[in-house]
Amino acid sequence: MKKLINSPDTVITDALRGMSAAHPGLTVDVENRVISRAQRASDKVGLVSGGGSGHEPLHGGYVGHGMLDAAVPGEIYTSPVPDQIIAATKAANADRGVLHIVKNYTGDVLNFQMAAELAEDEGIDVVSVIMNDDVAVEDSTHTAGRRGTGATIVAEKVAGAAAEEGADLETVARIATEVNERSRSFGIALHAGTVPSAGRPGFELADDEVELGVGIHGEPGRERGTFGPARDLVSYALDAIHADLSISDEVLLILNGQGATPLIELYGAFAEASAWLGGHGAAMVRSLVGNYITSLDQAGFSITVTSLTDELRRLWDAPVSTPALRWGV
């Protein structure tokens, strides 16, 4: 295994040192693993998210004006611990309550719940929204129920915008919930990523195989499929999404890279996704293409579709200034 790291033991600490050096707008507590805004927001609902590391820029890259107030990275593909989440909740708290945006994985749900209870004991109002947008499998190795994936970015963005505008905790939570209900995702892997401490790819795919519905930790999807043209893989993903959420009207499309797929390929896949949407009567009015929720150096892509409302569209367009998403400021 050749990785651009000092040691498997220091990957997360080193990355946090890097984030601290790169982004003066963030305060990075390297020891306690909490990333928060350097300029603490006042008089707004706080937003906290987090989860296992290895999905960068999720979640630390989405801390900043218009999105999260704080994020907590766990070990690679492992939930953050309650102490981290409590510290982040305190950092995000400006006496209007704090929203936890939690991807639906057993460890994350448990630890965020424990932290929420402890924060409540200290007088902080906490509401949690669980994201479960991945239509690939109903239950999984890491989940009771569906997994949470790319829609998390949308929830962080639009709920973050609502909080920035002064919406109350109930409203901010309602908006994040609405994003979850109106979004679906599906991922396909071409080559597995390698967890540094494991030193070899998380699973093996033959030269003519892909993993259909792969999870963001390399966990199995629906089935092994046959490798084919981007057009077919993209259609498979969108068909799976469409089977669960009728796609029409105005949508936001995220064509996401899993970490090792180059941008030229992602743009090609985006073209196919855009054509698929057009063929199904949907208007792709907003989009992202690039690496937004990754699985280390896994090759492949995922697609997230959000059926927009006027409100969601307006909040998506609101100014945002984070390391990974920035516009309007």
Next chain:
Amino acid sequence: MKKLINSPDTVITDALRGMSAAHPGLTVDVENRVISRAQRASDKVGLVSGGGSGHEPLHGGYVGHGMLDAAVPGEIYTSPVPDQIIAATKAANADRGVLHIVKNYTGDVLNFQMAAELAEDEGIDVVSVIMNDDVAVEDSTHTAGRRGTGATIVAEKVAGAAAEEGADLETVARIATEVNERSRSFGIALHAGTVPSAGRPGFELADDEVELGVGIHGEPGRERGTFGPARDLVSYALDAIHADLSISDEVLLILNGQGATPLIELYGAFAEASAWLGGHGAAMVRSLVGNYITSLDQAGFSITVTSLTDELRRLWDAPVSTPALRWGV
């Protein structure tokens, strides 16, 4: 070879269709392979760049307010042809002259020169600036003299800002030249990328080997080195840069991924680069970390250091709105 493509023959066309669908702010002429601003600028110096494909987001991702007016992608790792460059030059022309920013590779230099002469015949003033910031080798398989790499992004950004402010052609060219003179780059590969039509990695590295000074087309660097911790690889790159350009005072640091290296690793390498700079008395006052000039799905990184002046720093900070760089608007 498993790649997220329809066919090796359609990779560039498909990616351009994707760019067109993703970025309403761009006009993408898929057939003639010219990417330009949808809203043509008036009364300013035009900026055009281009080169082989496979380095995305370079150059098409840097078209927009505050950077390029038009970009031309060639075949993978192959210069664009003069017809493309002439079309882009015309698209960028607003009667204040056009600057060509050209990376120093034999094919690029030749084709841009031919296009510049033909554009001059049609009454368009063209000045070319050749970028040659890569200190790895003096001549190379594709070059007489040094290769042009990451400093191209800096030149496009700051010369683009100067043009947006209304600077004349001579001034805009002077600023791009100054960036080239004040910038140096060095890249190290861990695994070779795969050109789709070739179907296998461009070169082979043993499990304990890296390519020190690798070019952006996978061409050889100085030597094969021994794989080691990120700290050592980053120091090697910065030592090579420092040997050629004394690094002190205020610098811009770009810690760039070659395409398949995940962000968590790039941040770790960034931490080492930042520490190296601190140890050498330099103040890293601006930075980028991520995939900005790639080599398809190659694993590895490159470092670009620009020694800033007050003017360059001001122009770097000026508003920019492109697919790959966006701030201040």
